[in-house]
Amino acid sequence: xxxxxxxxxxxxxxxxxxxxxxxxxxxxxxxxxxxxxxxxxxxxxxxxxxxxxxxxxxxxxxxxxxxxxxxxxxxxxxxxxxxxxxxxxxxxxxxxxxxxxxxxxxxxxxxxxxxxxxxxxxxxxxxxxxxxxxxxxxxxxxxxxxxxxxxxxxxxxxxxxxxxxxxxxxxxxxxxxxxxxxxxxxxxxxxxxxxxxxxxxxxxxxxxxxxxxxxxxxxxxxxxxxxxxxxxxxxxxxxxxxxxxxxxxxxxxxxx
Amino acid sequence: xxxxxxxxxxxxxxxxxxxxxxxxxxxxxxxxxxxxxxxxxxxxxxxxxxxxxxxxxxxxxxxxxxxxxxxxxxxxxxxxxxxxxxxxxxxxxxxxxxxxxxxxxxxxxxxxxxxxxxxxxxxxxxxxxxxxxxxxxxxxxxxxxxxxxxxxxxxxxxxxxxxxxxxxxxxxxxxxxxxxxxxxxxxxxxxxxxxxxxxxxxxxxxxxxxxxxxxxxxxxxxxxxxxxxxxxxxxxxxxxxxxxxxxxxxxxxxxx
Numbered sequence: 071x072x073x074x075x076x077x078x079x080x081x082x083x084x085x086x087x088x089x090x091x092x093x094x095x096x097x098x099x100x101x102x103x104x105x106x107x108x109x110x111x112x113x114x115x116x117x118x119x120x121x122x123x124x125x126x127x128x129x130x131x132x133x134x135x136x137x138x139x140x141x142x143x144x145x146x147x148x149x150x151x152x153x154x155x156x157x158x159x160x161x162x163x164x165x166x167x168x169x170x171x172x173x174x175x176x177x178x179x180x181x182x183x184x185x186x187x188x189x190x191x192x193x194x195x196x197x198x199x200x201x202x203x204x205x206x207x208x209x210x211x212x213x214x215x216x217x218x219x220x221x222x223x224x225x226x227x228x229x230x231x232x233x234x235x236x237x238x239x240x241x242x243x244x245x246x247x248x249x250x251x252x253x254x255x256x257x258x259x260x261x262x263x264x265x266x267x268x269x270x271x272x273x274x275x276x277x278x279x280x281x282x283x284x285x286x287x288x289x290x291x292x293x294x295x296x297x298x299x300x301x302x303x304x305x306x307x308x309x310x311x312x313x314x315x316x317x318x319x320x321x322x323x324x325x326x
Numbered sequence: 327x328x329x330x331x332x333x334x335x336x337x338x339x340x341x342x343x344x345x346x347x348x349x350x351x352x353x354x355x356x357x358x359x360x361x362x363x364x365x366x367x368x369x370x371x372x373x374x375x376x377x378x379x380x381x382x383x384x385x386x387x388x389x390x391x392x393x394x395x396x397x398x399x400x401x402x403x404x405x406x407x408x409x410x411x412x413x414x415x416x417x418x419x420x421x422x423x424x425x426x427x428x429x430x431x432x433x434x435x436x437x438x439x440x441x442x443x444x445x446x447x448x449x450x451x452x453x454x455x456x457x458x459x460x461x462x463x464x465x466x467x468x469x470x471x472x473x474x475x476x477x478x479x480x481x482x483x484x485x486x487x488x489x490x491x492x493x494x495x496x497x498x499x500x501x502x503x504x505x506x507x508x509x510x511x512x513x514x515x516x517x518x519x520x521x522x523x524x525x526x527x528x529x530x531x532x533x534x535x536x537x538x539x540x541x542x543x544x545x546x547x548x549x550x551x552x553x554x555x556x557x558x559x560x561x562x563x564x565x566x567x568x569x570x571x572x573x574x575x576x577x578x579x580x581x582x
Contacts, residue, residue: 142459142460144460145406145407145408145456146404146405146407146426146460147404147407148404148405149403149404149405150401151401151402152401153401170402171461174461178461178464179462200401200402204398204400204401204431205404206431208434
């Protein structure tokens, strides 16, 4: 979606290292937005993005208009069922339908051998992996680790909407997830206990409002009743008018 | 879906005439069947189909097992919205979702330049055309006219289920559609009048039960309030335990 930052840079760099040709798509996709205004408000610094792409060795940028991608009313949609049901899917109805549909369209147009996605959007990654597998799309999905600020905040195009005070509060999201990861690594198997402790940490920041905090299996993204293997601890919070998401893959140390 | 007849032969022959390589898929797709037993009952004469394919110059037959196409529970589905809403879509809920999903999978696996579909399944053709267009699939859809018996009955793998008496009754479906086409060619613009006359013809056969008889625009497949251009007159009837469908593209002669 553009508004490129070092997180996207990591995707491009890994693609560049593994591929003869690298194509970058930049498209702010209207059918995956929910709350009014978020689509319009999403940053679109195309000139800076093109310079960023060139500096990272991208061969081609595909930056179509909305009219090119949706020349007629879109009546065909890709639904990914239960993988899209919880967490982001619960709070952003239709979001993953819009994501899966546009990503399939981009795959059909660009026909890449590999496509690179960030782990920051872990459920999106799971949705795309499942769509590709279920629909036999001839593309390999490569997951790239989340890039973080030194204080732990995951890079996001939405971070630029944070005021200085909000920015100071934002790393609390990562801190709560990291605490959950430590608790799971130490052997806690009750997701409710892990979630209670993480919620308590988040509640210490009155500027932060939790939308969800969930512990789900990966790749099915279903909330677990007991932690008995690798799980994805994922959360969405609001800081002022900005929505932030983050997640960590967690596992008991003994189970390694 | 196999059980090949001269209708499929026309598809293959046209593909053969236009292409360097012809791949034929044979797959009875469980997720597009509704009434219990129809999937199991669908004919699967693979040895005869392979001989038929060879005689028509097919280069490769792709006849996967259900487990190859659905190795895991299918959670991703392609929905084609309003094109799939009426006629077949109304009486076979989920049918076109199953068709669109498996056809997209086959396209991704085989990656054909062109794909050939029969006009007998006109709404299926419209669904696939719209899916391909909406999802930017790089395949050209070619429509091939319906092949009929001398008495007008459209060829169908299901015709073999008809008893001799039912077979004698079956051409009445085509006769009713042909009467509708003549009435529209003569200038009738009221779909209700056309449908009443066609229903009266069908009602003369007590062995034939009408499921629907509709007049829709093509390619959107929406019932029309007035006939003012080319329309698709389509019907589904039951003859005993066998369901038959057929359709004709109709237009006022003056509008040609």
